[in-house]
Amino acid sequence: MKLSKYPLLVQNEILHNMKYTDLFLMSFVSKKIKELIKSSQALRFQSINRIVYGFSVNGLPVVYVPCPGGRIVTFVKQWDKKGFQLNISEKLIDFGILESSYCPVAFLAPSDQESIIRSLHDYFLDFFGNTVEYCWNTKYNPDQEELFIPQLGNLTACSIQNEGGYGQSLKKSAAFFDKAPVVTGQ
Amino acid sequence: MSSTEQGTSSAAPAEPTTAPESAAAPEVPESFYYVHGKDKVVHKVSAGALQHSALIHGMISNLGYTEEQAKANPFPFENIDGDILQMVVDWCNQHKGKPTPPEDTNLPKQKEKLFDLVLAVNYLEIKELLTYCCKQVAMMVKGKSPEEIREIWMIPTDAEDEAAEKEAKKRAGKEAAGETAAAAGDAK
Numbered sequence A: 001m002k003l004s005k006y007p008l009l010v011q012n013e014i015l016h017n018m019k020y021t022d023l024f025l026m027s028f029v030s031k032k033i034k035e036l037i038k039s040s041q042a043l044r045f046q047s048i049n050r051i052v053y054g055f056s057v058n059g060l061p062v063v064y065v066p067c068p069g070g071r072i073v074t075f076v077k078q079w080d081k082k083g084f085q086l087n088i089s090e091k092l093i094d095f096g097i098l099e100s101s102y103c104p105v106a107f108l109a110p111s112d113q114e115s116i117i118r119s120l121h122d123y124f125l126d127f128f129g130n131t132v133e134y135c136w137n138t139k140y141n142p143d144q145e146e147l148f149i150p151q152l153g154n155l156t157a158c159s160i161q162n163e164g165g166y167g168q169s170l171k172k173s174a175a176f177f178d179k180a181p182v183v184t185g186q
Numbered sequence B: 001m002s003s004t005e006q007g008t009s010s011a012a013p014a015e016p017t018t019a020p021e022s023a024a025a026p027e028v029p030e031s032f033y034y035v036h037g038k039d040k041v042v043h044k045v046s047a048g049a050l051q052h053s054a055l056i057h058g059m060i061s062n063l064g065y066t067e068e069q070a071k072a073n074p075f076p077f078e079n080i081d082g083d084i085l086q087m088v089v090d091w092c093n094q095h096k097g098k099p100t101p102p103e104d105t106n107l108p109k110q111k112e113k114l115f116d117l118v119l120a121v122n123y124l125e126i127k128e129l130l131t132y133c134c135k136q137v138a139m140m141v142k143g144k145s146p147e148e149i150r151e152i153w154m155i156p157t158d159a160e161d162e163a164a165e166k167e168a169k170k171r172a173g174k175e176a177a178g179e180t181a182a183a184a185g186d187a188k
Helices: A008-016 A020-026 A031-040 A042-046 A110-128 A166-179 B020-024 B054-063 B067-072 B082-094 B111-124 B127-139 B146-153 B158-187
Strands: A050-055 A061-064 A071-076 A083-088 A091-098 A103-107 A133-140 A155-162 B032-036 B042-046
Touching (some): A020 A031, A020 B146, A031 A042, A050 A110, A083 A110, A083 B146, A091 A110, B032 B067, B032 B082, B042 B082, B082 B111, B111 B127
Parallel strands (some): A071 A103
Antiparallel strands (some): A050 A061, A083 A091, A091 A103, B032 B042
């Protein structure tokens, strides 16, 4: 089955019926395909108000569009199954597919997590367009040295889920926002 | 092909619950049209079923055929395989006058059949069936890696795209040079 043999209208209808996560993975097939997705899905992408960096029901960090089936990518700290590598914004990142949800998982090496997230984020800015706002949800736990909130483009909201040590988390988040005036605390 | 139009009951209900004027309305006999594909096998389809196809519906409205004229002049769809046209006709009959469900699980599972069905449905402008088919095509790549997607939908790599582009430019250049030479020859 050759996708290019379909008329453009049919190609658009097929892409329109794909979830964000599948469009994201498909965009790595070729430059032409990425452009086709971006142009044919421009209206759909413009209707995305926000993309959230948060947590899945099983506690894994995840990037999603807040709508049913909106998950784009899940992060894992361990992946021993079959996978593949993607070059995302000049960085090679290891990926796999979660069999239970057909969702891609990105291997987030603890030593390299900020640069991996930054590369993915740059890709999202290009792919979904820079009109989308991003929200960073994080959990604070008093054992942590630092709150991890990377400074990313279009990050307009941030929520910190407190897991104890309320005063500590407030102090750390205040210190963070003082250092990053472009990020608005909510 | 046997006509599969659903029978309408001609018996009046004993205690009509609808307004008297609608119960008294005369039943309009259903009209039929005929279509054939590449295999020339003629399918008899009711006008109600054919309403799903914007293309055929438009043709019917414009032609104003009588039953005899319709029988003598089946609509030819030489670009559609017989078995694919049969699938389309069956779908139109099954969904005649009914609201279409959100999912359709009776679509072909084989890639090549589905591919041909999508092209036929697009040509015949059957919007709902096209949506179902496109959903099914989209499902083929659910949870697949970029390399797997490339294989399933036979998408060229960047290098292959570039080579094809170069080849197309070369060919266009040669054709333009050939035309210039021919024009010069004509001038002599």
